[in-house]
Amino acid sequence: MRVAHGRIRVVTNERFETLDITGRVQGWLESINGRSGIVTVYVPHTTATIAVNEAEPGLLNDIVDLLKQLTMPGSTRWKHNRIDNNAHAHLSNILVGHSAVIPVMDGRLVLGTWQRIIFIEMDGPRNRSVHLTFIGE
Amino acid sequence: MRVAHGRIRVVTNERFETLDITGRVQGWLESINGRSGIVTVYVPHTTATIAVNEAEPGLLNDIVDLLKQLTMPGSTRWKHNRIDNNAHAHLSNILVGHSAVIPVMDGRLVLGTWQRIIFIEMDGPRNRSVHLTFIGE
């Protein structure tokens, strides 16, 4: 049993953007030769978030639209917007979460047919990073 | 320290359905003799989700109602519905999440008095599975 840490850089170009980072997480797993255990995919940010779902372009659009719809209407009353105009992005992170935990077997992420690891930018463009931790064998 | 993986089958009979899988997760934990660590309860699907809360029948109904209320109104504008009529189910998974992480002590899941592990089907009926990973001693 062992622990391995890694970090991948994510550059976003729009205020709202989704990026499929599955290949990069799988690539990192292979680079450290993780065979069996779990990987945590952790976003050290408060205005971006991470999900595991289908990377169908229409759906990626819908995800951002849903988060806007839930967190932006009435946003003039968010107190955080007196300081910074991004309460919607913080609130989206609260709803979707800051991390994903994914099992690993035989050196592969255990993903269902349609599952992809999706980084969701809600306050870009920014230079972001994703912290990866493998625990296992 | 060691890793153990398992999988339980979940068959759903309705489009929207909740199932309390706590007993099956605890049973699996005993079958592998996991004593201390964590279990990840991971749904390898994009249109079902997992939560840890009270399995009171009225509340289980309310959970599905809330998810419908948040993800279905205005669903004619979801782009994913041009391909498949289940954007609400994907979006529910984005909000609720694809996994639960539960501590294990003395061979038992560390659950509060009212906590149960609840599988939430949002696009059934389907044959589903839940992937379990134990890390510990």
Add this chain to the structure above:
Amino acid sequence: MRVAHGRIRVVTNERFETLDITGRVQGWLESINGRSGIVTVYVPHTTATIAVNEAEPGLLNDIVDLLKQLTMPGSTRWKHNRIDNNAHAHLSNILVGHSAVIPVMDGRLVLGTWQRIIFIEMDGPRNRSVHLTFIGE
């Protein structure tokens, strides 16, 4: 590699309240001398929840407001409220989640500049606890 468990007590004084517990989680990590791995911060309750975000006072207010806004309107129709007047609190836990998983490196929680671990009470005042599990070296 080893497992360590701990528990911190959280006392809430209001029905809705947020508490920054980052210092207590970091203090516990040091007390067990956890150097590298992950910590799960787990709420064994169904009417409180945990998030990792900025502890700016305006935002903390907005987080509670958003959860009220999403789970309270129309709450007279929640079936759980025939038993107990707190369906909104259960539903907030479903949306935000019951746990946070945070990487640990060099004996420190890996937190971004603005990230804090926030306990969110949605049905206080109550005596609460948070279960901590470290897995690593």
